Amino acid sequence: MSGLEIEKYLAEMKELVDDALDKYIPPVNEFPPGIHESMRYSIFAGGKRLRPILVIASAETVGGRREDVLPFAAAVEIIHTYTLIHDDLPALDNDDFRRGKPTNHKVFGEAIAILAGDALLTYAFQLMTDPNLMNTVSPAVILSAANEMAKAVGSLGTIGGQVVDIQSEGKEVDKETIEYIHTHKTGALILASVKCGAILSEGNEAEMEALISYGRDIGLAFQIVDDILDLEGDEDKLGKAIGSDIENKKVTYPALFGIEESRQMASRLVERGISSLKMFGSRADVLRDIADFFVSRSF
Numbered sequence: 001m002s003g004l005e006i007e008k009y010l011a012e013m014k015e016l017v018d019d020a021l022d023k024y025i026p027p028v029n030e031f032p033p034g035i036h037e038s039m040r041y042s043i044f045a046g047g048k049r050l051r052p053i054l055v056i057a058s059a060e061t062v063g064g065r066r067e068d069v070l071p072f073a074a075a076v077e078i079i080h081t082y083t084l085i086h087d088d089l090p091a092l093d094n095d096d097f098r099r100g101k102p103t104n105h106k107v108f109g110e111a112i113a114i115l116a117g118d119a120l121l122t123y124a125f126q127l128m129t130d131p132n133l134m135n136t137v138s139p140a141v142i143l144s145a146a147n148e149m150a151k152a153v154g155s156l157g158t159i160g161g162q163v164v165d166i167q168s169e170g171k172e173v174d175k176e177t178i179e180y181i182h183t184h185k186t187g188a189l190i191l192a193s194v195k196c197g198a199i200l201s202e203g204n205e206a207e208m209e210a211l212i213s214y215g216r217d218i219g220l221a222f223q224i225v226d227d228i229l230d231l232e233g234d235e236d237k238l239g240k241a242i243g244s245d246i247e248n249k250k251v252t253y254p255a256l257f258g259i260e261e262s263r264q265m266a267s268r269l270v271e272r273g274i275s276s277l278k279m280f281g282s283r284a285d286v287l288r289d290i291a292d293f294f295v296s297r298s299f
Helices: 003-024 035-043 050-061 066-087 104-108 110-128 139-153 158-167 175-185 187-200 205-232 253-257 259-275 278-295
Strands: none
Touching: 003 050, 003 066, 003 278, 035 066, 035 104, 035 110, 050 066, 050 187, 050 205, 050 278, 066 110, 066 139, 066 187, 104 110, 110 139, 139 158, 139 187, 158 175, 158 187, 175 187, 175 205, 175 253, 187 205, 205 253, 205 259, 205 278, 253 259, 259 278
């Protein structure tokens, strides 16, 4: 794919996911007051929809159809939004802006923001396990994918990474600790998105192994690039203040290795992740281009 082709694909998939989210999430006037408005506020505050697009692209790489996995893909974005609402809370990262708009708790208050995150997480699993929405996929396969996603965002995945991140603030840590934080706090959901797309489309064992290697590498690379952007990025493009990692004494790759070495590490991870896709030939062109487009965005 050329640069324009991948941008067109990403735009089309984002529109597809956004339409699904608008259809699935209760309207703002649905009782009780406030909670659905809060949920939709953060869902539709912007975002690239990387994770649901990875579900779709992975499914298509192993021969699946985007229509068959769309409800699950939308649910993944709902989970991602829950993590952002909670990350922004004063007790965690204490951010005032997300995607160029005031964070959820700044608009609706902390109590509703917490409950909106809880509601989104719960609703995501309601959505991805609804037998009427993915009736072309067997219940056993849906159960397997849902179980994989649950593991990815629980205490052994995203939440575990968040816990170690909080406990490491202001401390000197080793490479193993920062790698744990990044592969769990951010990388676990990216890897699970890739993996679940293939599970839902019943990829074979060799295909699964290749996609897991790809997802693991780009998940870590994505967060390393995020660390770099927090130091060098454009606030207008990022939609949030830069320098917050330093202010909050966060453990980051640039802090441990320097910006240039971090950039090289991310590049090597992208190259290795892309090389994992050899067996797919041109079928994996979208996944290759996603890695280049998103993960290499600071180079």
